[in-house]
Amino acid sequence: MEQKTGLILLLLRVYYGNRPGGSATGEKEENGKERRSTMDYTAMKNLMTFDRRHLWHPYASMTQPPPVNFAESASGTHIRLADGQELIDGVSSWWCVCHGHNHPKIMEAIRRQSEKLAQVMFAGFTHEPAIRLAELLTERTPAGLNKVFYADSGSVSVECAAKMAIQYQMASGFPGRCRLASVKGGYHGDTAGAMALSDPDGMHRMFSGIISRHYFAPQPQSRFGEEWDPADFVPMEGLLDRYGHEIAAVIIEPVFQGANAMRFYHPEYLRCLRKACSDRGILLILDEVATGFGRIGKFFALEYPGIVPDIMCVGKGLTGGAITLAAVVASEKVAEVISAGTPGVFLHGPTFMASPMACAAGCASLELFREYDWEGRVRCIEHQLKRELQPLSELPNVSEIRVLGAVGVAALRKVPSPETVQRIVHETGVWLRPFGSWLYTMPPFITPEHEITRIVEAMRRIAEA
Ligand SMILES: *Cc1c(COP(=O)(O)O)cnc(C)c1O
Secondary structure, eight states: OHHHHHHHHHHHHHHHTSOTTOOTTOOOOSSOOOOOOOSOHHHHHHHHHHHHHHOOOTTOOSSSOOOOOOEEEEEBTEEEETTSOEEEETTHHHHTOTTOBTOHHHHHHHHHHHHHOSOOOSSSOOOHHHHHHHHHHHHHSOTTEEEEEEESSHHHHHHHHHHHHHHHHHHTTOTTOOEEEEETTOOOOSSHHHHHHSOTTTGGGGGTTTSOOOEEEOOOOSBTTSOOOGGGGHHHHHHHHHHGGGEEEEEEOSSEETTTTOEEBOHHHHHHHHHHHHHHTOEEEEEOTTTTTTTTSSSSGGGTTTOOOSEEEEOGGGGTTSSOOEEEEEEHHHHHHHHHSSSOSOOOOOTTTTOHHHHHHHHHHHHHHHHSOHHHHHHHHHHHHHHHHGGGGGSTTEEEEEEETTEEEEEESSOOOHHHHHHHHHHHTEEOOOBTTEEEEOOOTTOOHHHHHHHHHHHHHHHHO
């Protein structure tokens, strides 16, 4: 049987004049292992050519496209490429696939829902998945934080949260409170409104013509797990004192600043912020798009400081990463004030709001959180990452190691080229995608110990390259 397969592959190779084990990027096979091709090599090559000519990838040049892998299927911790190679997904496909890829329960929920009701406008209609998901979600949010508005993506949820804050202040008789405040090093998404709230030294400048101006305090300096320095909150307090009459809300990523900093800060900062906002009639928006659903060890990061925001954004892991969906959860007070004001309605309504299939996936994902010990899994990953990543700090190219929950970051002095990273990805069979100066892993919670070890080994290879 083995021999027969080998013969067929050989014939195919002769017929197509290609290596069946060749990677989808056309790179040379390094380890010489024979891989079972699951797709016609010529067809795949043609598709890849079209991709390079016509498809824009995230943060990529269209004329000098970076290498991409041809994904064909995925399950659990693995992404299978069209050339048959399997990659361990070390970044949970941008931090969202928390229970692993194509979880049978989530897939089944989407399938069943698609047979009944794939889409219906949410204005004038409601449906069971939307209701059930709001029930499951608000069982997890703090008491009083229970008014759910569905959005299409994390960025859109941030836009909605900002609009809610503005409408709240208007309805409260403070129309002058039409800006927001945040901290440097934040990330809240790529749409214009969300960009304007993200790190002002990032993409901000290029788009200064279209984005609103907000206020930014310095990045919190006290690190998670270290001693709290009360001086840390002084600049934010000063900012709120000075400009509070213009500020509708403060938005912040709780505990973990993701895409623009990859850094964990002291929860005490959030307790101070909660109090400072409350004292001044300013709303507090927590952007839990990255931290929600267990990523840094608690179901929501707000559990570290034990605070309740006025508005909270969730996304990424909401559907277990199966399909795009986000939500804004507002307090009863925010909902009541907006609804009692003029015009008495919240002014937002996306076409695909509360997509039934996405909500069904969300229900399945939240149910999964009850069915296995995700907390124990995240704790194991955290301990292992602490143990195995720490030695990398001795490499000359590594300036710092940071670990919390299922997040492990190596701050690099110099990040190798995308081509070098791609080569190491193929050699190690581990998918990692460094950005900025950070090489990090955010594995699915189900990743077994030996695969975490392989991820760390791949990180070492990249750091040493
Ligand atoms: C990813 C992210 C967003 C944006 O979510 P998208 O679904 O990519 O629009 C917003 N806030 C935080 C904290 C994020 O990590």
